[in-house]
Amino acid sequence: MADRYDAVVVGAGPNGLTAAAHLAAAGRRVLVLERAGRVGGGTRTEDLTRPGFHHDVCATVVPLAVASPAFEGLALAGHGLEFVQPDLALAHPLDGTFAAVCDRDWSSTAATLGADAGAWRRTVGPLAAGFPSLLRELAGPLPHLPRHPGLLARFGGPGLLPATRLAGRFAAEPARALFAGLAAHSAQPLSRPLTSSFALLLAAAAHTVGWPVVRGGSQRLADALAGAVRAAGGEIETGVDVRSVAALPPARAVFLDTSPPDAARLASAVLPPARRAALERFRPGPAAFKVDYALAEPVPWSAPDAARAATVHVGGTAREIAGAERETAAGRHPDRPFVIVVQPSRFDGTRAPAGRHTLWAYCHVPNGSTVDMTGRIESQIERFAPGFRDVVLARHVLAPGDLERRNPNLRGGDLGGGDLSGRQVLPRLGLVRHPYRLAAGVYLCSASTPPGPGVHGMCGAAAARAALRRELRD
Ligand SMILES: Cc1cc2nc3c(=O)[nH]c(=O)nc-3n(C[C@H](O)[C@H](O)[C@H](O)COP(=O)(O)OP(=O)(O)OC[C@H]3O[C@@H](n4cnc5c(N)ncnc54)[C@H](O)[C@@H]3O)c2cc1C
Incomplete structure (x- = not known):
């Protein structure tokens, strides 16, 4: 029986949503699963202090989003982004x-x-x-x-x-x-x-x-990305905490918008031991x-x-x-x-x-x-x-x-998707082979991959491109 999905994306932060939007736009059947009650990850907006005061939980100032090549072609303005x-x-x-x-x-x-x-x-x-x-x-x-x-x-x-x-x-x-x-x-x-x-x-x-900044709060950017995913036929479910890739619906590729240690845990059964160990060592x-x-x-x-x-x-x-x-x-x-x-x-x-x-x-x-x-x-x-x-x-x-x-990606409060010093600079700049592809059909697409933190979706778009060249080629 054919798999219902070509790709399952774990995590609806800006990178997970951007990966999903590009995959869906390329005609792939995509499911996004997010543990929180709303999409957005670092671009969520909530009334944290008093009703009517809309606070961005993390990111507010988004210079890299305006100029991001990853958001081109997704018609985000049409989905409410201003x-x-x-x-x-x-x-x-x-x-x-x-x-x-x-x-x-x-x-x-x-x-x-x-x-x-x-x-x-x-x-x-x-x-x-x-x-x-x-x-x-x-x-x-x-x-x-x-x-x-x-x-x-x-x-x-x-x-x-x-x-x-x-x-x-x-x-x-x-x-x-x-x-x-x-x-x-x-x-x-x-x-x-x-x-x-x-x-x-x-x-x-x-x-x-x-x-x-985004009018109405950064949530509008996440909602616009989610709109692009759905408009291209993708599905999004919130309130789903994924514990293992083995528990996901069958798909040709899985994308993890997670920290590297969480990726190691979720995909432990399918990762080569050396790769798993490297992900587990990734320092916040x-x-x-x-x-x-x-x-x-x-x-x-x-x-x-x-x-x-x-x-x-x-x-x-x-x-x-x-x-x-x-x-x-x-x-x-x-x-x-x-x-x-x-x-x-x-x-x-x-x-x-x-x-x-x-x-x-x-x-x-x-x-x-x-x-x-x-x-x-x-x-x-x-x-x-x-x-x-x-x-x-x-x-x-x-x-x-x-x-x-x-948000478990913010390990110990880490705001940059990992430390930027020592040997970690190499994978973070992409100076290792396959920074996104962890194993056949398993991709990391979070801000811990190149080009790194910030609201720009470029990590997600690059991971999607890599998969469209391999497991999801046709
Ligand atoms: C306090 C703070 C302020 C910031 N300010 C700015 C700013 O002003 N401008 C800027 O450009 N950047 C800012 N950033 C950085 C920016 O928020 C991040 O770089 C960006 O959100 C990373 O996107 P991402 O998609 O990789 O991950 P995230 O945005 O962290 O999203 C990951 C998503 O995956 C979900 N998830 C994780 N594990 C699972 C699982 N097992 N199952 C299901 N779902 C899962 C999480 O719930 C989350 O929704 C800030 C960060 C912080 C912490």
Whole structure:
């Protein structure tokens, strides 16, 4: 009897849904199974604090989604996806009323970087000019024959450097701090190789596609992807916690939008022992400690530009940020953490009742940490927005353990799909054979595969492509 499905996808995060959408669009019969009550994974939106305050549980700012080649051809706008651009992509307040900014409008950026404006443009400009092509180069496993070798070299050369080293190009604090904040998205000590690549990619995005949010909350992106799956004939079931691939309906290929250790557990019976052992060894990265806020009014930032950006990097100078990330990597909890703050309701009025606001803030903590960072996060925000605590109506804390309980991919609160240091860099860059294909008919498609974390669906699309070349060829 013919199998009812060509492919079963375990997990409806952005990568699982993107894999399913491409497979369904290619005419394959697809079933998606998700353990939570709703699709979305890291793009779920819930009323965490009070009714009518719509909070993104994880991702809100989605520059890589706007430009993602993986979302092309899926007609997501037709399924309700709309991006909202804030006035400024990113603001980075320093003490006093000044904030450095990074934006699509070069002149806004230059005005805040003073004498470093030229060096910033020389560093980021060529990458910004080629950003869509750069994203395409990064969309699959390396090494491959690049279509834009010059562009890749301009990214890869400086990107390999530690951020502390590349920031040496800048003479003054605004550009140094801006660069350090961008690089700190790596959740690594900024003295480590490759940390510059995060800063370069995120800055290039800010200068071209901006750092938008999704109108109505990131859930709308997940719902749009689910819409694309269903429109192409795919099926989605929620509330199904898959324990083993052996228990799945028969199919020619299984896609796991899971952590590597969970993939090893689910597919243990069919994986070659060496592959299983490698997946089990995959180390989680640092965790997020996140607080969601319902606010009575906007944050009273001292720097006016901080009110004009959806994303605000709160951490002070480059030295302070590097110190905070170093402390975290050493297993400690910095007194003054680097805090990423996002205030989507300033630009998307659908997220909160009229006149009210939503905001989230998170900092990095050691994996599995049980230390409450709420006070330290709020002290950092107060430093740049005196009176912040007075506008808080309600708060909801997501400590690392809470994040993992909601989504097992966030092991110990890991927000990046695994640690980015040591030998793990090789599989994460795709510098091993078959980063997606674990065994015949078994694929890993989560953010632990290349090109890595973020809402872009490129891991899922690349895994789907790999299977369409083999088990699902016709
Ligand atoms: C606090 C936080 C903030 C973030 N902010 C941003 C941001 O602003 N912008 C950005 O681009 N990225 C952000 N990210 C990262 C982004 O959310 C992830 O990189 C992205 O969601 C990864 O997508 P994924 O599909 O690989 O996995 P996930 O989104 O984690 O989805 C995996 C899905 O699989 C399901 N699943 C797992 N195991 C099983 C099983 N056995 N059976 C059934 N279902 C299963 C899970 O329930 C989940 O729904 C953030 C992450 C965190 C933690």
